[in-house]
């Protein structure tokens with residue numbers, strides 16, 4: 001219903017939000033989409049464009065946090081989903097679709113010889129942690145300060161620690177993220193300082209007899225702003241192997257980096273890989289895979305498995321069929337085209353930065369790009385937290401709003417590409433970003 005048809009001053013989104021406030025806390029069911037005075041409600045999507053209930057059509061550079069790698073409304077996916085919905089939406093019996101999706105992942109992702117499915121990236125990480133504990137017989141998990149792995153409270157430790165509670169840089173405290181975060185859970189987590197090779201090595205060695213796993217997103221921390229350095233990743237691979245600690249790459253987001261995932265791009269192979277987002281083609285999904293010896297904790301051939309993993313909607317055929325269709329469409333050529341478009345966009349952003357004299361750095365690789373409004377170094381969570389508090393955070397709302405005024409829907413000004421995008425869409429984005437930044441610089 002368009003605002004005009006509603007017959008009074010409120011926009012259609014404001015009217016929906018008014019109803020929402022009576023049935024959801026403050027009207028929301030998802031924290032990251034909070035928008036004042038009210039969220040903009042989506043009506044439909046078509047290719048790389050999304051239309052809201054007011055009728056505004058925008059280039060969708062968020063793609064539901066990277067999960068919609070084919071954008072909206074991809075014909076092959078829609079047809080397959082309609083057909084599958086008519087056949088079977090879910091059942092207690094497994095379907096062939098789960099085997100098809102597993103075959104694709106085992107063929108493409110270097111560390112994955114066996115895989116199990118779940119319904120979200122969060123759940124994938126929960127299961128991977130259980131597998132690592134069962135495999136090693138050890139209780140603790142190490143994660144990066146500032147690392148995000150979904151809503152599993154164990155892994156929320158130190159996601160947003162601050163100078164008041166984070167402790168020494170070379171031995172960070174495990175800090176609560178939510179009010180009520182139990183100390184008992186924090187005691188089970190070891191926090192590592194990203195990119196500090198010596199400090200991390202010392203912590204791993206000191207705690208080796210307690211640590212079941214090290215988990216990290218190998219590509220980025222906090223929406224793409226901090227990248228693990230290659231020597232750091234190499235050290236992690238070497239030390240964990242030596243110390244009998246399971247190395248988990250959380251590729252829930254980074255799998256979109258290439259045909260063989262981010263691990264294929266960098267040639268470093270973890271023990272377990274967690275997946276989500278693009279492997280469901282738009283339907284909720286999660287996956288946990290690895291070498292057979294690590295995945296043996298799920299095996300039932302010799303009796304009860306070490307880990308009993310089930311779930312009502314696990315491997316439901318809608319997600320499995322959608323994921324299979326989506327990944328079949330993602331050929332090496334398609335990844336190469338997305339990476340070339342990403343580079344075209346980054347080149348455009350670099351030119352804008354140069355021409356307008358913006359204090360910023362253009363970050364990203366493959367289909368992820370962004371212009372982060374600071375020139376401060378960003379090598380770990382603490383540097384990011386400082387840059388964020390002093391320079392980035394005050395500018396982000398303005399950047400997002402000015403890009404939106406150019407019909408560019410972004411999350412914090414970051415750009416997550418999709419396969420329906422054309423070079424014209426990239427040029428449209430660069431031209432819009434230039435106008436947006438010209439206005440920002442004039443403020």
Ligand SMILES: Cc1ncc(COP(=O)(O)O)c(C=O)c1O
Nearest residue numbers: 120121122149150217252253276
């Ligand atoms: C690296 C990483 N891990 C895990 C998750 C959680 O996945 P989900 O939202 O499907 O639970 C996300 C979500 O953005 C993510 O980026």
